[in-house]
Every structure is written in structure tokens, then in C-alpha cells.
Amino acid sequence: MESTAKRDAESTCVLCCQDIDLFAVGKCDHPVCYRCSTKMRLLCEQKYCAVCREQLDKVVFIKKLEPFAALNIRQYQYEKKFDTYFADGKIYAQFRKILLHECPQCPEPKVFSKFEELEQHMRKQHELFCCKLCAKHLKIFSYERKWYSRKDLARHRTQGDPDDTSHRGHPLCKFCDDRYLDNDELLKHLRRDHYFCHFCDADGAQEYYSDYQYLSEHFRESHYLCQEGRCSTEQFTHAFRTEIDYKAHKAAAHSKNRAEARQNRQIDIQFNYALRQQRRNGGKAEFSNPSLAGQDFPVLGAAAPPAPIQRYCMFVLFLVKWVSFMYFFPM
Ligand SMILES: [Zn+2]
Ligand SMILES: [Zn+2]
Ligand SMILES: [Zn+2]
Ligand SMILES: [Zn+2]
Ligand SMILES: [Zn+2]
Ligand SMILES: [Zn+2]
Ligand SMILES: [Zn+2]
Numbered sequence: 001m002e003s004t005a006k007r008d009a010e011s012t013c014v015l016c017c018q019d020i021d022l023f024a025v026g027k028c029d030h031p032v033c034y035r036c037s038t039k040m041r042l043l044c045e046q047k048y049c050a051v052c053r054e055q056l057d058k059v060v061f062i063k064k065l066e067p068f069a070a071l072n073i074r075q076y077q078y079e080k081k082f083d084t085y086f087a088d089g090k091i092y093a094q095f096r097k098i099l100l101h102e103c104p105q106c107p108e109p110k111v112f113s114k115f116e117e118l119e120q121h122m123r124k125q126h127e128l129f130c131c132k133l134c135a136k137h138l139k140i141f142s143y144e145r146k147w148y149s150r151k152d153l154a155r156h157r158t159q160g161d162p163d164d165t166s167h168r169g170h171p172l173c174k175f176c177d178d179r180y181l182d183n184d185e186l187l188k189h190l191r192r193d194h195y196f197c198h199f200c201d202a203d204g205a206q207e208y209y210s211d212y213q214y215l216s217e218h219f220r221e222s223h224y225l226c227q228e229g230r231c232s233t234e235q236f237t238h239a240f241r242t243e244i245d246y247k248a249h250k251a252a253a254h255s256k257n258r259a260e261a262r263q264n265r266q267i268d269i270q271f272n273y274a275l276r277q278q279r280r281n282g283g284k285a286e287f288s289n290p291s292l293a294g295q296d297f298p299v300l301g302a303a304a305p306p307a308p309i310q311r312y313c314m315f316v317l318f319l320v321k322w323v324s325f326m327y328f329f330p331m
Contacts, residue, residue: 010065015050022091023065024084026056034061034091035098035141041082042099043139060085061095101142115142122147129153133170137181175210199223199241228254 013020013033024037030051037059040046048055060073061084076085077092086092101118103110105126112118115135122128128147135145148156157179160167170179171186175194180186190196190208195215200207200222209215212235219225219239224246231238231253240246 022094023062024059025062025065025068026054026059027068028052028054028056029068031065034095037061037084038082038095038098039139039141041084043141047083056083058083058085060087061091062087063091098141098143104143104147118142131156131170133157133179133181137185175208197222198236199239226250226254 010031011020012018013036014030015032015036018033020031020033022034023031024034025031026049028049028051030049032050036050040048040050041059047057058073059082060068060071060076062071071087073085076087077089078085079092079095084095086095101112101115103112103118103121103125105122105128110121112121119130119135122130126147128149130145130147131153146156146161152161155161156167156169158169160169170181171183172179173186173189173194176189178189180189195209195212196207197205197209197215197218200218207218209218216225216235216239224240224243226238226240226246226249228250240249
């Protein structure tokens with residue numbers, strides 16, 4: 001009974017959960033199917049075992065499962081590029097077949113040397129298209145690729161496929177009108193190619209601005225923005241989270257004489273603290289770009305409301321800053 005269960009477990013691939021028709025084993029003796037092994041080693045360029053993560057410098061494709069050490073692999077056919085051995089010519093042919101770029105539509109077998117050539121053939125001969133984003137990011141074989149009519153491709157990009165509930169379309173960057181593979185890729189793009197407020201970001205907000213002009217408007221409305229002298233042409237470094245930081249900067253960078261410096265560093269603590277509270281609770285979480293207001297950007301995480309303890313910490317932090325400020329700029 002136990003051995004039957006073990007045999008069943010061994011004949012099912014742990015990666016794709018399908019019956020194994022050809023086993024792929026390395027020195028750690030954890031078998032997977034030859035398709036998953038090929039996908040790992042060839043498409044993903046990873047040579048470790050998916051079960052125990054041991055690096056497998058050699059892998060053997062065999063029909064009947066045997067311990068790796070018992071196999072006489074020196075006699076086997078060998079594909080040097082992927083360090084893979086094949087027990088016989090039939091197994092090797094089966095391996096080569098899953099790598100083919102073959103037209104799934106033509107009645108006569110039509111094979112291309114590259115995926116790009118198959119793509120061109122599909123477009124010209126059958127008016128079928130593959131999704132460029134999926135083609136670029138998904139490491140799958142050509143025979144597994146999906147082909148769409150123009151209309152179905154548009155639906156795939158915006159909403160996903162009716163037969164695949166795990167994919168709900170590729171999210172759109174409304175600034176560039178470009179789609180990205182998933183929310184992670186869109187987020188990478190937003191952080192790399194657009195702007196966000198580093199103060200609000202640290203508080204957990206997820207707001208982006210198409211260009212620096214909109215971000216500086218946000219700095220002016222929600223934080224403190226210095227636009228004096230050379231600060232008018234700066235980016236990021238002329239924005240301040242608190243009034244005390246802002247005044248310290250003004251005193252250090254822009255005061256012409258001692259009297260002005262003294263005036264610049266005078267702060268009403270109570271007023272400043274109350275103002276911060278008001279600002280935090282008031283106008284927040286909107287796109288500065290008017291054309292984007294109210295549009296449905298994907299929600300990539302919610303901002304946590306400030307808890308009383310956080311307010312208390314902010315106040316303590318504020319006091320510490322005030323004391324150090326007085327230390328460096330005594331009245
Ligand atoms: Zn598999
Ligand atoms: Zn292993
Ligand atoms: Zn064809
Ligand atoms: Zn796609
Ligand atoms: Zn964009
Ligand atoms: Zn902000
Ligand atoms: Zn300044």
C-alpha cells in the first residue's frame with residue numbers, strides 16, 4: 001500500500017502536478033517531468049533542483065525512474081549547452097519537439113527557427129497575434145503560447161481571458177498610456193519613470209505624479225516648499241516635512257544677516273503642531289494631475305491612518321528636533 005502511494009507520488013511532477021511521461025533526475029534523486037526540467041534549465045536558465053535547491057550540474061532524462069548513481073550516463077546522448085543527458089534517441093527527439101516553433105494552425109507541419117518568425121507567420125497568414133507583454137515575461141514554450149484575434153487580444157490586455165480567472169488584464173499607466181505585465185511591474189515603472197512624494201510614501205501612501213511640476217505643487221500644498229534663490233530650480237531637496245526643518249533651512253541657506261536669521265528661526269510650537277495635525281487629516285490622497293483625479297489606478301496597498309501612538313511619537317520627535325535646532329542656533 002505504502003509502496004503504491006510512493007510510486008504514485010513519484011510519477012506525478014511536483015512542479016506541474018501532471019503525470020510524468022519522461023523523468024528528469026539529477027544527483028539528489030528528486031524527479032520532475034522533462035518539460036519542467038527543460039523550462040527551468042533552458043528558459044529560466046536555473047540549474048538548481050526545484051525540490052531541494054541543490055545545483056545540478058547534470059540531469060538525465062529517462063523513461064523508467066532509477067537512482068541517478070545507478071545510471072551509466074557516459075553512454076548517453078548529451079546536450080552540452082544545458083548539461084542534459086538522454087537515455088536514448090527517442091527521448092532526445094521528444095525533448096527537441098517541445099522546443100519547436102511550430103504553427104498550430106497550418107494543416108501541414110510548419111516549423112520556424114525562431115519565435116519571432118512564427119509570430120510573423122501567425123500575423124500574416126492567420127491574422128492571429130500573441131500578447132507582447134506575456135511573450136516577453138512568461139517563460140513558456142512556443143507551443144504553450146496563446147494566439148488571439150485583434151479583438152480578443154484587446155480584451156486580454158484590458159480584462160484578461162474568459163478561460164483564465166487568474167489574469168485580469170495588464171494594468172495601465174495612465175500617464176504614459178502603456179500597459180505593464182502586472183501591478184508589480186507597473187509599480188516599478190511608476191517609481192522609476194514618474195514621481196512620488198517621499199514624505200507621504202514613508203507614511204504608506206501610494207500616490208504618483210506624472211512630472212515634477214505636479215509633485216512640487218503637492219509639496220507646496222501639503223508640506224513646506226522653499227522657492228527662494230537657487231531652491232527655485234532644485235528638485236526634492238527644497239521640500240520639507242515640518243515647519244521647523246523648513247525654517248532651519250531658510251536660516252542656514254537664505255538669511256542675509258543675523259536679524260533676519262533670528263526671525264527665520266522663530267517658531268510657534270503649538271501652532272506648528274496643530275497645523276501638522278490639520279494637514280494630516282485634511283486634503284490628501286488625490287492625484288495632483290487634474291486629468292487623473294478620480295480615475296481607477298490599481299490599489300497597490302492602503303495608507304494606515306495615524307494612530308494616537310504615532311502622533312505622540314511625532315510630537316516627541318518634533319521636540320527633539322526643536323531642542324537640537326536651539327542647540328545649533330542659540331537665540
Ligand atoms: Zn512538470
Ligand atoms: Zn533535489
Ligand atoms: Zn500557419
Ligand atoms: Zn498578456
Ligand atoms: Zn508611465
Ligand atoms: Zn506628500
Ligand atoms: Zn531654500
